Amino acid sequence: MPTTTPxxxxxxxxxxxxxxxxxxxxxxxxxxxxxxxxxxRHATTTIRAKSAGVIAEQSDWExxxxxxxxxxxxxxxxxxxxxxxxxxxxxxxxxxxHWAADAVEANRVxxxxxxxxxxxxxxxVKSMATQEIGLNEALEAAGITAVxxxxxxxxxxxxxxxxxxxxxxxxxxxxxxxxxxxxREMPGVDPALTDDPTALAAAARRFLRETFLSTPxxxxxxxxxxxxxxxxxxxxxxxNGRMCLTLPETLITVMGVEKVVPTWRxxxxxxxxxxxxxxxxxxxxxxxxxxxxxxxxxxQTFHLVLLDNGRSAVLADExxxxxxxxxxxxxxxxxxxxxxxxxxxxxxxxxxxxxxxVLSPQLTGIEDNASLxxxxxxxxxxxxxxxxxxxxPELLVHLRAExxxxxxxxxxxxxAMAAAAYTMDRPRxxxxxxxxxxxxxxxxxxxxGLPPPLNGxxxxxxxxxxxxxxxxxxxxxx
Amino acid sequence: MRIALFVTxxxxxxxxxxxxxxxxxxxxxxxxxxxxTEQTCCGQMHxxxxxxxxxxxLVRRHVRVFDPYDVIVAPxxxxxxxxxxxxxxxxxxxxxxxxxxxxxxxxxxTYELSELLVDVLGVTDVGAYYPHRVTxxxxxxxxxxxxxxxxxxxxxxxxxxLDLVELPAAEQCCGFGGTFAVKxxxxxxxxxxxxxxxxLSTGADVCAAGDVSCLMHIGGGLSRLRxxxxxxxxxxxxxSTEQSGTVSVxxxxxx
Numbered sequence: 001m002p003t004t005t006p007x008x009x010x011x012x013x014x015x016x017x018x019x020x021x022x023x024x025x026x027x028x029x030x031x032x033x034x035x036x037x038x039x040x041r042h043a044t045t046t047i048r049a050k051s052a053g054v055i056a057e058q059s060d061w062e063x064x065x066x067x068x069x070x071x072x073x074x075x076x077x078x079x080x081x082x083x084x085x086x087x088x089x090x091x092x093x094x095x096x097x098h099w100a101a102d103a104v105e106a107n108r109v110x111x112x113x114x115x116x117x118x119x120x121x122x123x124x125v126k127s128m129a130t131q132e133i134g135l136n137e138a139l140e141a142a143g144i145t146a147v148x149x150x151x152x153x154x155x156x157x158x159x160x161x162x163x164x165x166x167x168x169x170x171x172x173x174x175x176x177x178x179x180x181x182x183x184r185e186m187p188g189v190d191p192a193l194t195d196d197p198t199a200l201a202a203a204a205r206r207f208l209r210e211t212f213l214s215t216p217x218x219x220x221x222x223x224x225x226x227x228x229x230x231x232x233x234x235x236x237x238x239x240n241g242r243m244c245l246t247l248p249e250t251l252i253t254v255m256g257v258e259k260v261v262p263t264w265r266x267x268x269x270x271x272x273x274x275x276x277x278x279x280x281x282x283x284x285x286x287x288x289x290x291x292x293x294x295x296x297x298x299x300q301t302f303h304l305v306l307l308d309n310g311r312s313a314v315l316a317d318e319x320x321x322x323x324x325x326x327x328x329x330x331x332x333x334x335x336x337x338x339x340x341x342x343x344x345x346x347x348x349x350x351x352x353x354x355x356x357x358v359l360s361p362q363l364t365g366i367e368d369n370a371s372l373x374x375x376x377x378x379x380x381x382x383x384x385x386x387x388x389x390x391x392x393p394e395l396l397v398h399l400r401a402e403x404x405x406x407x408x409x410x411x412x413x414x415x416a417m418a419a420a421a422y423t424m425d426r427p428r429x430x431x432x433x434x435x436x437x438x439x440x441x442x443x444x445x446x447x448x449g450l451p452p453p454l455n456g457x458x459x460x461x462x463x464x465x466x467x468x469x470x471x472x473x474x475x476x477x478x
Numbered sequence: 479m480r481i482a483l484f485v486t487x488x489x490x491x492x493x494x495x496x497x498x499x500x501x502x503x504x505x506x507x508x509x510x511x512x513x514x515t516e517q518t519c520c521g522q523m524h525x526x527x528x529x530x531x532x533x534x535x536l537v538r539r540h541v542r543v544f545d546p547y548d549v550i551v552a553p554x555x556x557x558x559x560x561x562x563x564x565x566x567x568x569x570x571x572x573x574x575x576x577x578x579x580x581x582x583x584x585x586x587x588t589y590e591l592s593e594l595l596v597d598v599l600g601v602t603d604v605g606a607y608y609p610h611r612v613t614x615x616x617x618x619x620x621x622x623x624x625x626x627x628x629x630x631x632x633x634x635x636x637x638x639x640l641d642l643v644e645l646p647a648a649e650q651c652c653g654f655g656g657t658f659a660v661k662x663x664x665x666x667x668x669x670x671x672x673x674x675x676x677x678l679s680t681g682a683d684v685c686a687a688g689d690v691s692c693l694m695h696i697g698g699g700l701s702r703l704r705x706x707x708x709x710x711x712x713x714x715x716x717x718s719t720e721q722s723g724t725v726s727v728x729x730x731x732x733x
Contacts, residue, residue: 016529023662024662024663024664024665027662027664027665028664029663031668070683084501173565180615196636222494222707223682231603267594295519297726302485307617337650337653337669338652338665339661341665341668342665372628373528373656374658374661374662375662375665377618377619377654377655377656377658377666377669378526378619378652378655378656378658379618379651379655380618380619380621380622381618381649381651382621382651383622385555394563394567397564398527399526399531400526400527400528401525401528401530401571402528403528404529404530405527405528405531409589413527414529416523417527417529417532420523420524420532421521421524421529421532421535424487424518424519424521424539425535425536425539427515427516427517427518427520430487430518431521434491435491437491439714446571454660456659456660456661456664456666457659457663457698459663459667460663460667460699460702461659461667461670461695461698461699461701462698462699462701462702463694463702464492464493464694464698466491466492467492467493467494467495467540469494470491470494471485471490471491471494471498472485472490472513473487474494474498474514475501475513475558
């Protein structure tokens with residue numbers, strides 16, 4: 001890639017890929033909030049059922065998944081070439097391409113571009129990449145207001161909150177809470193506003209219409225970029241994206257480098273996979289595509305910022321690389337039993353759930369997100385749900401090994417694990433250990449009260465009483 | 479048929495009744511069961527906690543111990559899943575290509591109990607008798623890593639006296655996940671609470687599964703709540719006959 005030597009990982013102190021706490025600590029707080037758990041269960045159960053229904057309609061779903069995975073794998077194999085092709089085509093169509101090695105560089109590029117227009121406000125299409133790099137905060141620091149136009153993203157922004165889901169950023173909020181936020185934060189809102197979803201949407205629409213019509217610069221992300229034509233694509237459900245992409249004079253798109261696909265035909269596969277896997281819709285209500293600029297129609301200035309921010313490092317890992325296939329559909333979040341209980345904020349990154357548990361630590365380096373690969377029972381529901389067949393359980397296990405190997409040893413855990421492995425590699429010692437464990441259990445309190453760190457187990461569960469004889473003792477005595 | 483029993487460390491140490499039942503069942507069906515005593519643990523706990531290097535000798539041991547056998551069975555979907563999907567990876571990561579290929583070969587000959595019965599031995603009615611209301615938790619690794627499908631259900635469906643009741647949200651994880659239950663105890667407990675709610679909603683007096691680890695988790699929760707619902711391994715139900723009477727019920731050890 002024609003950038004300066006990319007940083008190995010996403011830089012610290014900017015963006016939202018790192019939490020302040022470990023996953024278990026953050027999850028503990030979410031778990032203590034019964035309203036949050038009810039909201040999450042209701043929302044994920046609803047989306048799961050809807051998605052399963054429309055997936056069942058598609059007789060070639062498995063072939064589509066295979067095709068999606070294959071296209072992405074092929075793309076990743078020749079990513080630098082495809083990106084250069086994309087740059088050439090976008091430039092040829094009147095756009096300007098910028099390469100950003102990391103969040104700091106991307107924020108600087110966008111801020112400078114907005115400043116050059118003289119605008120002090122931008123409208124935004126919901127974008128994970130700009131959330132990842134903390135663009136809104138960077139713009140704010142430069143005196144530029146960024147207005148989120150996706151309804152859920154607007155709710156999060158007005159509530160001074162953080163998104164907790166890739167696709168449904170305000171999944172953790174119910175409509176009564178949303179009404180409170182609107183009444184408190186939305187300029188010009190009717191004080192008689194009810195919590196009826198139609199009324200809430202209408203209030204947001206009135207506020208957003210005014211903003212759309214008076215803001216000359218928009219910032220978007222991209223779901224796909226077609227290398228062969230230089231075409232960018234955004235899919236969304238509300239039409240706010242279409243407004244942002246067509247009304248302003250200047251459009252700035254920030255896109256992770258993995259979003260490129262080789263050909264226009266490849267979109268056919270993803271435009272089927274994405275809506276069914278994500279929102280349970282047969283197709284996206286709005287699919288907007290643009291190639292450079294068209295004189296007299298739409299934005300007359302178009303900038304594309306190609307963001308690395310740790311992706312080259314992910315690409316370099318043969319096992320880890322598959323995480324870059326992700327099309328941000330959220331199917332893995334919606335089926336994950338851990339996400340359903342702990343909620344998105346517990347992951348500390350803009351990428352929550354199973355994909356976040358593997359993507360975030362890869363982008364930041366395992367040291368900064370070492371608890372995330374353990375935020376899973378390895379139940380495998382995410383792998384089954386993934387429309388591009390990312391083997392998330394395999395990746396989690398892979399990253400756990402990296403986490404362990406990156407830690408300075410010894411720790412209490414590493415000593416215990418080494419001792420267990422030593423014992424288990426010596427059958428006589430192992431059998432003696434079984435007997436010793438039984439004796440100590442029998443001598444101690446039955447069923448309850450293990451020492452730390454195992455006391456988490458016995459806080460809510462009884463351990464079984466040890467059997468009178470082990471299997472190998474039974475076998476020996478036959 | 480001569481079948482080597484991979485007993486798994488947790489069954490050996492804490493739940494021998496699942497393993498003894500497997501032996502009694504297979505012998506009743508006319509097969510010879512051998513127990514290679516040099517076996518210990520497949521290393522899944524090490525692999526899944528990130529200690530792949532420590533797991534290498536355990537994988538090597540497992541492969542060496544079981545390589546001489548044509549058919550290997552374990553009463554655990556999870557451990558068979560580890561043998562099938564992790565052993566070769568661990569070996570390759572350690573740079574031992576020869577071990578990886580031998581591990582793949584052993585994996586091909588290793589079956590979870592319901593797979594062995596239905597696919598290899600071609601039997602769904604094992605002649606069992608178990609007069610209880612039973613609900614079945616499919617366990618994630620049997621369900622998704624091994625795709626055992628409805629084989630356990632076929633087997634349970636042929637058990638005389640058994641009243642099989644559907645478990646709501648059966649495919650949802652119970653929250654065990656090996657060291658997950660220790661590293662994330664609160665999330666694990668929240669998942670367990672839902673699993674128990676679903677088990678209790680069936681009115682079953684027995685919750686069965688093909689993995690003692692999941693049963694230990696669910697059983698540990700049910701015991702704490704003093705629900706009276708017992709957790710029993712699939713093998714114990716299938717080993718039960720009218721002649722053996724209440725053996726497997728008594729051996730369940732939770733009441």
